[in-house]
Amino acid sequence: xxxxxxxxxxxxxxxxxxxxxxxxxxxxxxxxxxxxxxxxxxxxxxxxxxxxxxxxxxxxxxxxxxxxxxxxxxxxxxxxxxxxxxxxxx
Numbered sequence: 001x002x003x004x005x006x007x008x009x010x011x012x013x014x015x016x017x018x019x020x021x022x023x024x025x026x027x028x029x030x031x032x033x034x035x036x037x038x039x040x041x042x043x044x045x046x047x048x049x050x051x052x053x054x055x056x057x058x059x060x061x062x063x064x065x066x067x068x069x070x071x072x073x074x075x076x077x078x079x080x081x082x083x084x085x086x087x088x089x090x
Contacts, residue, residue: 004052008026009025009051010023010050010053010056011023011047011049011057012048012051012058013045014046015043015046016046021064021065022045023058023061029047048060048064
C-alpha cells in the first residue's frame with residue numbers, strides 16, 4: 001500500500017482577521033504561501049490541520065468553529081436551526 005502524496009492532502013485553514021475558514025490542497029496552500037512571501041503580502045490564513053479527504057478537513061473546521069462559538073457564547077448553527085423550527089404554543 002502506497003502512502004498518499006503529501007501535496008495532495010487537504011489543508012484546513014482559518015483566518016482570525018476574516019473569521020473565515022478555507023480548505024485547499026497542501027500543494028495549493030504552499031503555492032499561495034510562496035506567492036505571498038515573494039509579493040510581500042499575507043492573506044492571514046493559518047493552517048489548523050491536514051487531512052486525507054476534503055470531508056475530514058471540513059470536520060477540522062467544524063470542530064474549531066464549535067470551539068470558537070462556545071468561547072464567544074454563540075449557539076452552534078444546528079441548535080439555532082432547531083430553535084427556529086420549534087413551534088411555541090400559547
